[in-house]
Amino acid sequence: xxxxxxxxxxxxxKYSRIIILCLICLxxxxxxxxxxxxDNIINVLRQGSLLIxxxxxxxxxxxxxxGVDLSIGSVVALTSCVAAPYLTNGSSPQTVVFGLMxxxxxxxxxxTINGMLITYIKLxxxxxTFGMREIARGVVYLIMHxxxxxxxxxxxxxxxxxxxxxxxxxxxxxxxxxxAASLVLKYTRFGREVYIVGANTNAARFSGIHVNASxxxxxxxxxxxxxxxxxxxxxxxxxxxxxxxxxxxLQAIGAVAIGGISFDGxxxxxxxxxxxxxxxxxxxxxxxxxxxxxxxxTFVNGSxxxxxxxxxxxxxxxxx
Amino acid sequence: xxxxxxxxLRAEAICKYFPGVKALDNVSFTLNRSEVHVLLGxxxxxxxxxxxxxxxxxxxxxxxxxxxxQLVNIKNPKHSQELGISIIYQEFNLIPHLSVVQNMFLGHExxxxxxxIDIRNMREKAxxxxxxxxxxxxxDAKINTLGIAHMxxxxxxxxLTVNSRILIMDEPTATLSSKEINNLFETILKLKEKxxxxxxxxxxxxxxxxxxxxxxxxxxxxxxxxxxVDKIELDELIHLMVGRKISQHRIRLVxxxxxxxxxAVDGLGQKPKLQNVNLxxxxxxxxxxxxxxxxxxxxxxxxxxxxxxxxxxKVVLRGKDITRNTPRKxxxxxxxxxxxxxxxxxxxxxxxxxxxxxxxxxxxxxxxxILSLKKEREFAQTYIKQLNISxxxxxxxxxxxxxxxxxxxxxxxWLFTQCDFLIFDEPTRGIDVxxxxxxxxxxxxxxxxxxxxxxxxxxxLEILTIADRVYVMREGTIAKELNGSLTTQEEIITYATGRxxx
Ligand SMILES: Nc1ncnc2c1ncn2[C@@H]1O[C@H](COP(=O)(O)OP(=O)(O)OP(=O)(O)O)[C@@H](O)[C@H]1O
Ligand SMILES: [Mg+2]
Numbered sequence: 001x002x003x004x005x006x007x008x009x010x011x012x013x014k015y016s017r018i019i020i021l022c023l024i025c026l027x028x029x030x031x032x033x034x035x036x037x038x039d040n041i042i043n044v045l046r047q048g049s050l051l052i053x054x055x056x057x058x059x060x061x062x063x064x065x066x067g068v069d070l071s072i073g074s075v076v077a078l079t080s081c082v083a084a085p086y087l088t089n090g091s092s093p094q095t096v097v098f099g100l101m102x103x104x105x106x107x108x109x110x111x112t113i114n115g116m117l118i119t120y121i122k123l124x125x126x127x128x129t130f131g132m133r134e135i136a137r138g139v140v141y142l143i144m145h146x147x148x149x150x151x152x153x154x155x156x157x158x159x160x161x162x163x164x165x166x167x168x169x170x171x172x173x174x175x176x177x178x179x180a181a182s183l184v185l186k187y188t189r190f191g192r193e194v195y196i197v198g199a200n201t202n203a204a205r206f207s208g209i210h211v212n213a214s215x216x217x218x219x220x221x222x223x224x225x226x227x228x229x230x231x232x233x234x235x236x237x238x239x240x241x242x243x244x245x246x247x248x249x250l251q252a253i254g255a256v257a258i259g260g261i262s263f264d265g266x267x268x269x270x271x272x273x274x275x276x277x278x279x280x281x282x283x284x285x286x287x288x289x290x291x292x293x294x295x296x297x298t299f300v301n302g303s304x305x306x307x308x309x310x311x312x313x314x315x316x317x318x319x320x
Numbered sequence: 321x322x323x324x325x326x327x328x329l330r331a332e333a334i335c336k337y338f339p340g341v342k343a344l345d346n347v348s349f350t351l352n353r354s355e356v357h358v359l360l361g362x363x364x365x366x367x368x369x370x371x372x373x374x375x376x377x378x379x380x381x382x383x384x385x386x387x388x389x390q391l392v393n394i395k396n397p398k399h400s401q402e403l404g405i406s407i408i409y410q411e412f413n414l415i416p417h418l419s420v421v422q423n424m425f426l427g428h429e430x431x432x433x434x435x436x437i438d439i440r441n442m443r444e445k446a447x448x449x450x451x452x453x454x455x456x457x458x459x460d461a462k463i464n465t466l467g468i469a470h471m472x473x474x475x476x477x478x479x480l481t482v483n484s485r486i487l488i489m490d491e492p493t494a495t496l497s498s499k500e501i502n503n504l505f506e507t508i509l510k511l512k513e514k515x516x517x518x519x520x521x522x523x524x525x526x527x528x529x530x531x532x533x534x535x536x537x538x539x540x541x542x543x544x545x546x547x548x549v550d551k552i553e554l555d556e557l558i559h560l561m562v563g564r565k566i567s568q569h570r571i572r573l574v575x576x577x578x579x580x581x582x583x584a585v586d587g588l589g590q591k592p593k594l595q596n597v598n599l600x601x602x603x604x605x606x607x608x609x610x611x612x613x614x615x616x617x618x619x620x621x622x623x624x625x626x627x628x629x630x631x632x633x634k635v636v637l638r639g640k641d642i643t644r645n646t647p648r649k650x651x652x653x654x655x656x657x658x659x660x661x662x663x664x665x666x667x668x669x670x671x672x673x674x675x676x677x678x679x680x681x682x683x684x685x686x687x688x689x690i691l692s693l694k695k696e697r698e699f700a701q702t703y704i705k706q707l708n709i710s711x712x713x714x715x716x717x718x719x720x721x722x723x724x725x726x727x728x729x730x731x732x733x734w735l736f737t738q739c740d741f742l743i744f745d746e747p748t749r750g751i752d753v754x755x756x757x758x759x760x761x762x763x764x765x766x767x768x769x770x771x772x773x774x775x776x777x778x779x780x781l782e783i784l785t786i787a788d789r790v791y792v793m794r795e796g797t798i799a800k801e802l803n804g805s806l807t808t809q810e811e812i813i814t815y816a817t818g819r820x821x822x
Contacts, residue, residue, distance in 0.1 A: 010339055187693070189686045196679060199668035205627070206665045207680035207733075208651035266670055 016311065017260060017275045024279060028286040035289055042168065048281035049170035050229050054248055055255040055273040056181045057225025060218045063185070065198035065265015066118050067125025068253050069219060072226035074136035075110055076245035079103040080230035081140050084149040084240035087156045096153055103227050110136060111223025115216030129219075133249065140242045150239040160235030170232050174274075177225070181270040194218055198265025254301065255280055258308040279304065327389075328353045328517050329374070329486060334383035336369055338720065340712035343369040345541040347383075351486065356508060356518045358528050358549070360561050361538035362752045363724025364710035367521050368410050370538070371488050374519075375407040376400035406484040408475045410491050410521075410723045410750070411663055416464035420457055421446045424478045449477045452510075454503040468661050468746075469495045469613035469778075476504065487511065488519045491723065493527065494749045495660070497612045497778040498813060505531050523724070523752050524779065525554055537561050562754040570805070571760045575788045577605035582772035583655070583741045585624055588633030593619045594796045597633070601741065601772040606763060608783040608804060609776045610812050611793035617776045618660050620793070621743050625657040626650050637741060651680060656739035658730055660746045660776070666730040669719040673711060674700040676718055676729050681737040703732035706762075708755060723750040731759065735766075742766070745776040760786045780809040792816050 012019070029036040054072055061069040086099025110132060117128040162169045185191035197204045197214045204211050229248070234240040259276030261268030280301060287297045329351040336344040344366045351357050359367050372378045374385070376397040385392055387403060394400050400407075414423045425442050432438040446459050455473045463471060472495050479487060489508075493501050508518055508531055520532065528535055528549060535552070537544040537560045544560050558566050584600040593616045601607045611617050623630045626645035635643050637653050647657070659665035667676055677700050678685055685695045700714040707728040711721055718729055727750050734742060744763075748756050763773055763786060777783050783790055787804035792815040800815040 187691050188689050189682050189691055190689065192675070192682060192691060195671070195675075196668055199670050200664075202665045203668050203679065205647055206625075206657065206659050208648040209679075210648055266668065 017258070017272060017279075017308075020308075021275055021279055021282070024282050024286070028282065028289070032286070032289045035286060040285070040289075042171075044278070044281055044285045045171045045174075046168040047285065048277050049168070049174035050233055051248075051251055051255055051277040051281060052174040052274050053170075053177055053225055053229040053232065054252040055259070055277045056177055056270050057222040057229075058249075058252040058256050059181065059259075059261055059268060059270050059273045060185075060194065060225075061125070061222040062256055062261045062263065063194050063198045063265055063268060064215050064218045065201065065262075066215055066218075068129065068249075068263070069111075069114065069222045070126065070129040070249045070253075071110065071114060071132035071136060072222060072229075072252060073245035073248035073250075074133045074140065075107055075223050075226040076230035076233060076248055077242055078110070078136045078140040078143075078230075079107045079227040080234045080240050080244070081144050081149070081242055082106050083231060084152075084234060087152045087234075088149060089151045089153055091153055093155075096155065100231065103231060104224060107223045107227030108220045111220035112216050114223070115212075115219035118219070119212035119215045125219075137242075144242040146242075148239060148241045152235060152238055156231070156235045157238060158235075159232055160238070170236065173228070173232060177228070178270050178274050185269060190214070190217065195266055198262075198267075200266075251280065252277075254305045257305050260308075260312060276308075279308075326352050328387070330386040331370070331374075332384050332386070334370065334373060334385075335381045336366075336373060336378060337381050340716070341720075342541055344373075347538065347541065347543050349536055349543065350546070351517050351519060352534070354512050354515045354517055355533040356512060356520055356531050358532040358535040359519055359521045359538065360525075360528070360535055360557060362562055362710075363728070363750070363755060364722040365538040365561075366541045367538055368490055368722060371407060371490055371519065371521070372409075374400065374405055374486075374488060375409075376405075401482060401484070404483075404485040405488065406479045406482050406486070407488040408479045408490060408492055410494075412471050412475055414463045414471060414474060414478075417462060419460045419462055420466075420474050420477075421459040423463055423474060424449070424481050426478075428482065445481065446477070449480045452480070453477060453507055455500075467613065467618055469497070469500060472496060473500065476507075480507075484516065486517050486519070490521045491523065491750055492520075493522055493524060495613075495746060495778065497816075498780065499612055499817070501527075523748075523750060523756070524781075525558065525753060526781065528557070529554065539563070558753055562752070564754070566753050566757055570785055571757065572606060572764060572786045572788065572804070575605070575805075576764075576767045576770075577602040577788055578770070582638055583774065584636045585620075586634040586636070588620070588623065588630055588635070590619065590623055590628070590630035592796075594623065594630065596797055599774075599791050599798055601774050603740075603770045603772055604767045606767050606773045606775065606786055606788050606804075608787035608790045609774060609793055610778075610780070610783055610790055610816060612816050613778070615793040615816070616796040617793050618745060619796075621657060621660075621745055621774075621776060625655065625743065627657075651737065651739070654740040655743070656680065656734045656737050656741070657743045658734045658745055658747055660749070662726055662730045662749075666733075667718050667726060670717060672715045672717055673704065673709065673721070673729055674714040677703050677732045677736050679733055681733075684736070684738070699736060703736060706735075707732050708758065724752055724755065727751050728755065735762070739771065741772045741774070743774045743776070746778065747775060748777075748779070748782060756782075780812055783812065784809065794818055 034040060057072065058069055083099040083103035086095045114128050114132055117123050118125050159169055164172050193209050193214045196209055197211050201211055255276035256273050258279050259272030261272055283300060283304060284297060327350050331349045334344050334347045347370060361367050373380055376394045376399050385394060392403065421443055424446050429437045430441045443459060453476060457470050472492060476492060492504060532549040534546055535549050536546040580603045581600050582603045585597055588597040589595050597620055609617050622628045624635050626647045637655050640653055642650055642653050674696060678696050685692045704714055709725050709728045711725060718726055731747060748759055767773060790802040790804050790807055790812065791798050792800045792812055794816055802811060
């Protein structure tokens with residue numbers, strides 16, 4: 001067989017998201033001289049870090065091809081409110097660790113239940129996680145009774161507001177998580193199995209892969225990432241209450257959609273999710289700098305998500 | 321030169337490039353009125369690509385097409401249909417959760433005067449076509465409940481719902497057994513009488529002489545030549561196609577089976593499909609499972625591998641009871657199943673060749689949960705070479721391989737798994753003659769190493785080429801056991817159908 005060289009179009013298709021990210025930066029720095037300052041960039045990263053953490057969790061759920069995880073916003077509220085009483089000023093280190101473990105346990109439990117309902121009962125992921133979103137929200141309202149818990153131990157406050165080498169801690173956490181998730185997905189057997197299940201569940205079964213276990217683990221990771229985001233979030237606000245996180249799931253879905261993670265499963269990676277999250281955050285930041293009315297901001301965000309998916313389709317199609 | 325008014329379709333100097341691949345490089349092809357024109361070529365020669373150009377799925381990069389002397393620019397599949405071209409693709413395009421009749425008329429349902437779908441009319445037409453094809457499938461069966469042979473027949477039926485003057489059939493017989501093939505050939509002859517021209521692709525070479533009028537050979541994206549079928553010998557065609565001589569004789573010369581039984585099924589039953597199935601395979605033995613479509617062979621294989629459950633019976637692998645297992649445990653115990661349907665069960669089409677090869681043997685490249693991508697690359701390279709998979713590289717997405725090369729990837733995947741006992745369900749489906757012999761040699765080598773092989777095959781020649789023993793399955797049970805080196809096609813058919821055939 002004779003070969004020809006890879007086309008320019010393919011290269012553009014491969015890096016389209018990074019190109020778009022750079023274009024947005026370029027346009028914003030032309031439109032506003034406040035944009036390309038150190039403070040603002042750090043600000044964008046800090047604002048984006050929560051979304052990045054959740055979008056990475058969402059990446060695991062989506063790669064499995066069993067649907068989006070709509071429950072993460074409620075998981076953010078539930079786990080952080082479960083932990084909050086143990087994190088308040090004056091708690092002993094043991095108590096704080098216990099609180100964090102408890103939150104992680106609740107997070108994993110919720111995700112595993114999602115996964116079990118999806119695999120063993122064969123319900124659509126969309127439905128299961130939608131139900132779980134309502135259940136978890138209900139539970140957190142019951143627990144909190146309208147209470148607001150605030151004033152956390154310095155260690156926790158550091159997670160939200162501290163800096164390491166003048167980089168905000170949430171950004172450091174998001175960066176570590178990105179790298180860890182990429183390594184897991186690329187270099188571990190579990191990661192590979194996630195892709196196989198997402199690409200073709202039947203073939204995964206015929207290949208001897210424990211499909212149900214992979215799905216449960218994937219949704220548990222999604223939930224666990226939401227838990228981490230929840231702790232970082234209340235740490236930054238220094239306050240926990242039951243109403244937080246209502247929009248988080250949809251924002252994370254927007255980020256992974258822009259980031260090129262397929263809704264059918266099997267395609268995408270954490271870097272895509274990070275870029276998607278950054279694009280959304282940048283847009284918000286830029287429009288704030290330019291004093292765009294909030295109605296128009298949501299309008300633009302929505303359009304960008306659809307545009308990104310359309311662009312994807314187009315680029316795939318033109319290579320025929 | 322041929323008489324011009326006789327020519328229906330003419331393609332001149334067609335070129336088609338894909339990223340990294342020159343699929344067609346200056347191909348010319350003419351199709352006459354009411355002829356069966358066979359298109360021959362190795363896996364990856366460009367046959368399907370040329371057909372997809374005629375069907376409007378691909379645009380040419382260079383070259384021109386004339387239909388009845390008129391220059392045409394086939395813009396899309398709909399346009400191609402309007403020009404009177406219909407196609408049965410090599411890979412099925414059926415909607416799994418829709419019924420047979422819904423699939424047959426998808427996109428061109430007959431409507432009544434109010435604009436509603438005329439269900440009665442639709443069913444009547446569907447029934448007619450099915451009778452014409454002598455196919456016995458319920459019109460209301462959902463596609464995902466059908467076996468692969470029946471899906472193939474639905475594809476044929478679907479192509480017949482539109483009246484076309486050119487019918488393209490890309491490997492329609494790859495999954496069919498002799499009975500369905502004979503019916504299909506009758507249909508083809510009837511269509512030909514009606515004035516339809518047929519382009520026919522197959523790797524079962526004996527079929528060329530049975531129904532072909534002319535034959536065109538493609539090689540590496542070039543036309544090698546067009547011949548009248550009755551003026552050329554099969555050997556010569558093979559030589560044109562693969563560039564060397566290929567033996568068409570029995571390849572399994574010594575039986576390497578030892579006494580030790582590696583795999584045994586005892587009294588397996590699964591209502592309503594399977595009753596009291598007993599069979600065994602020895603170490604180093606190649607056993608074939610013959611039978612007609614619908615005899616329950618694939619169902620049996622899925623049951624013993626743990627894909628489907630069953631009611632009664634015992635399955636033993638290397639002395640270990642693996643009754644009612646999961647595939648995962650079956651593989652752990654040393655068993656593998658190469659599934660019949662590569663697209664649904666065998667491959668992840670969106671993944672590269674490299675990753676597909678290691679799917680079921682991840683254990684071999686994993687240490688402490690970490691994959692060695694270096695080892696994976698080495699193994700992928702080994703199997704690409706050993707099976708002669710034609711591709712621009714190991715990172716090519718499997719979706720973009722030709723059908724036969726996809727099948728080779730599935731084979732590579734199960735060879736990589738290193739099982740003691742392998743079930744091959746139609747292993748050479750869509751694979752060309754040359755590569756087929758390579759695969760038989762590989763099976764020989766595996767058996768010599770002590771691997772037991774159970775091969776489900778609808779290709780009787782293949783069974784006679786390689787099997788030590790043959791089980792013939794009929795109506796969900798083993799009807800007869802035969803000696804592979806002594807039996808004949810006729811004998812197998814007799815037991816498969818349960819009556820004498822003249
Ligand atoms: N969409 C595609 N993208 C990239 N390469 C392709 C695509 N379709 C086909 N090819 C390549 O073009 C070549 C010709 O493929 P084609 O499917 O026409 O072969 P074929 O003759 O039908 O083979 P087979 O007998 O295996 O079906 C192959 O090397 C294949 O890998
Ligand atoms: Mg083909």
